[in-house]
Amino acid sequence: MKILWLLLFLACSPKPEPKPSYAMAEQLFEQQKFIEASKILSFLLDDQPTLPGARNLLARCFFFLGNPNRSFEELEFVLQSSEPLSEASLDALFLMGAISLESASLRSSNDIKGEQAWKLYLKVSPHTDLKAKVQSGLAEIQMLKNPKKATDLARSYIQNSNPSKALLIFARLLSKHPHYVPAWHYQGMAYVMNQDPQNAIRSWKQVLQRDPAYARRFKLHERMRIAENL
Incomplete structure (x- = not known):
């Protein structure tokens, strides 16, 4: 009888919440649940500030949540804490330029940084598959000045x-x-x-x-x- 009650208790007990993970944040991001994804990423980064890919994804979340300037803060941290030619650094440079082109609420200082980021991206990664897109974006950034x-x-x-x-x-x-x-x-x-x-x-x-x-x-x-x- 005691074993039966124990089994019933275990069956009725609430399941423990799954531990937050980067994979979980990625899944939420793909579902366009940017607030939930950003909370998990912030939690993970509090413990591991340089967790690969996490800060780049958090920057993407902030962009879609309408806070491109916060995206820039996260991406600048990536550039400061990563190897210059690492995947994370190259992704950060690309994102900074893309955000500069796509955002209407970016501070002018970040606008300048975004343009510089794309120029540096082409310099350090001249054979990237994104070369045509970046060159076209830079031309559009120049045009927006006029x-x-x-x-x-x-x-x-x-x-x-x-x-x-x-x-x-x-x-x-x-x-x-x-x-x-x-x-x-x-x-x-x-x-x-x-x-x-x-x-x-x-x-x-x-x-x-x-x-x-x-x-x-x-x-x-x-x-x-x-x-x-x-």
Whole structure:
């Protein structure tokens, strides 16, 4: 009887929680559960600050959680604590450049670091399979420094039915050049194509506030009335 009760007790007892592991964090990341993955990675890194791959993955989590500047902190730690040509270092350099290109909320100092990281990446890994992507990204980073060229690039994405890419460029451009009125104008066009008339109206209101003559020339009042009925 005692053995039976013992077996029943063991069967009914709650199973112990699995010990957090890097594999578990990877699985959560693949499921886009970035908060849960970042908690496990932070726990692991508290005990093993240089756990291979963990800090790079944590940087990715912070990017998808909307905190690219924290991503840079993690990646800079990787560069400081890893061998220069290690897989972790090369991955960190690539990620810094990619985040600089894709994020609209990165500090200007980190923007500069991201561009430098990609240049260094090409220097130390000249035969990488990602060479064409990095070179294209660097060209786009350069273009974003010129408001007119960046706006022209974004318009080309609109013309090719890719409003999401255009909106990303406008977000980055306007975070650095908020007074460049044509960017607000064509951002509104991208929002219309993206079926977001309310944000289109908000963009065009920026034009009205900043340059009423420009707004009249391009008949933005009429566009706003049309957008209100979409």
